[in-house]
Amino acid sequence: MNGKKINVKFCVLLPIVLAVTLFLWAVPVSFYGIEGLTVVQQRVIALFAFAALMWMFEIIPNWTTSLLVIVISLLTISDKGIGIFCDPAYGQLVSYKSLMASFADPVVMLFLGGFVLAIVAEEYGLDVTLARFLLKPFGTKPKMVLLGFLVVIAVFSMFMSNTATAAMMLAFLAPVLSVLPSDDKGKIGLALAIPIAANLGGIGTPIGTPPNATAVRFLAEAGHEVTFMEWSTRMIPFVLIMILFAWVVLQFLFPFKTKKLVLDIPANSRPTDWKTRVVWVTFIGTIVLWATESLTGINSNVVALIPLGVLSMTGIFNRKSIEKINWTVLWLVAGGFALGTALQSSGLAKVLINAIPFGSMSVLWVFLIAGLVCYFLSNFISNSATAALLIPILIVVAEGMADPSAGNNASFLALGGTHAMISFIAVCASIAMIFPISTPPNAIAASTGLVQTKDMAKVGLIIGVVGYVLGFLWLTKLFPFGMA
Numbered sequence: 001m002n003g004k005k006i007n008v009k010f011c012v013l014l015p016i017v018l019a020v021t022l023f024l025w026a027v028p029v030s031f032y033g034i035e036g037l038t039v040v041q042q043r044v045i046a047l048f049a050f051a052a053l054m055w056m057f058e059i060i061p062n063w064t065t066s067l068l069v070i071v072i073s074l075l076t077i078s079d080k081g082i083g084i085f086c087d088p089a090y091g092q093l094v095s096y097k098s099l100m101a102s103f104a105d106p107v108v109m110l111f112l113g114g115f116v117l118a119i120v121a122e123e124y125g126l127d128v129t130l131a132r133f134l135l136k137p138f139g140t141k142p143k144m145v146l147l148g149f150l151v152v153i154a155v156f157s158m159f160m161s162n163t164a165t166a167a168m169m170l171a172f173l174a175p176v177l178s179v180l181p182s183d184d185k186g187k188i189g190l191a192l193a194i195p196i197a198a199n200l201g202g203i204g205t206p207i208g209t210p211p212n213a214t215a216v217r218f219l220a221e222a223g224h225e226v227t228f229m230e231w232s233t234r235m236i237p238f239v240l241i242m243i244l245f246a247w248v249v250l251q252f253l254f255p256f257k258t259k260k261l262v263l264d265i266p267a268n269s270r271p272t273d274w275k276t277r278v279v280w281v282t283f284i285g286t287i288v289l290w291a292t293e294s295l296t297g298i299n300s301n302v303v304a305l306i307p308l309g310v311l312s313m314t315g316i317f318n319r320k321s322i323e324k325i326n327w328t329v330l331w332l333v334a335g336g337f338a339l340g341t342a343l344q345s346s347g348l349a350k351v352l353i354n355a356i357p358f359g360s361m362s363v364l365w366v367f368l369i370a371g372l373v374c375y376f377l378s379n380f381i382s383n384s385a386t387a388a389l390l391i392p393i394l395i396v397v398a399e400g401m402a403d404p405s406a407g408n409n410a411s412f413l414a415l416g417g418t419h420a421m422i423s424f425i426a427v428c429a430s431i432a433m434i435f436p437i438s439t440p441p442n443a444i445a446a447s448t449g450l451v452q453t454k455d456m457a458k459v460g461l462i463i464g465v466v467g468y469v470l471g472f473l474w475l476t477k478l479f480p481f482g483m484a
Helices: 002-026 039-057 062-076 096-104 106-123 126-138 142-157 162-179 186-204 210-221 228-253 274-291 305-313 327-345 348-355 363-378 383-402 409-414 417-430 440-446 453-478
Strands: none
Touching (some): 039 062, 039 327, 039 383, 062 327, 062 383, 096 327, 106 126, 106 162, 106 210, 106 305, 106 327, 142 228, 162 440, 186 228, 186 440, 186 453, 210 327, 210 383, 228 274, 228 417, 228 453, 327 383, 348 383, 363 453, 383 417, 440 453
């Protein structure tokens, strides 16, 4: 079966992707009908199409596609690329340094710091200790245990990998699921609580999930910088509302028959030595610095490197720890940033703003359709890839509508402007959880054998629709950026 899938991908889909890319690359510039389009900008369009199709069909790993995009960009549209391609006569070339800098973008460093904290938290038992402490108040009533898992997983996912959180919490939950009666529908609800809380929890902080980081990066590039605290104070309440809604839905669809659930989470067996204390202090100190950015003046991206420096210096974070960093996510995000750099630096962004009549468009429909497209794609391809593809394009759309000369400028600003649109897109990427393939936490839940695809789709669609509507209202009317 896998062989057939590989053959279809490489023998059918790959030639189609390459044919589309080469066509867009090689046709006369006049084919696009965009006034002022240069050859370099045409190549950027072809690269966007290549990335979109490769990410959608997953012919090769998504992070590999990102690397290819950066390499091809360096060779064909940069100021230090292949001579016959990189002639200034073809249009504004992109600085090779800015393309390479995508690998070490400040937001990539923010994610790197988050990964370091997550790795040492697991190695030194902070995750288990916190799980025991946070779940204890919820008692043994099934519905309260369900709420406990939703809340704890959501909180963990704000600072740790959603996938790692889901895997860890499944390990705690597996013994409970195995002893529940086979006809107790509550088992399904508990299993589904894992991906729902992990997907929703990631929305809460800029480091919770790659779409957030992508949104924050492009907002900052457009002159709309969002601090760690600004993002968190707006999105954590949204996450809590969605978690409570999910709790009600899961109880309604999958009611418990069992009257008592006892969780047996083993205590952290690691002795409390000086290294453990350093990890705790570093962990708490980093979060405090992230939360007080406006007071300390230390940028959250800079703060993210503090745990790396402290923990490396003390030998707590070592060579083996480095191997645990999820470099594939960092490189996937970097590829999206490189596309955004190419879009801006080549001048394609300005050309599109001038070519597309944003001033005559209905702002409401632009918001809603962009969100729907993001939600739809994220159910089938990585939410990180979806955000990396759409946000660089939509930041151009948003800036076009934010222009004072645009006819719909007033209505766009009334809906929260660029902040609201790009943040809403990040939310739409995270609430997409209909299928087992939609997110890694969904796949982990499906691996229990307790969750049928129809159950996941039913709950995922309900959460998605409510999250879409609430997310739009939350960011445009109820708690937009700029509100004190």
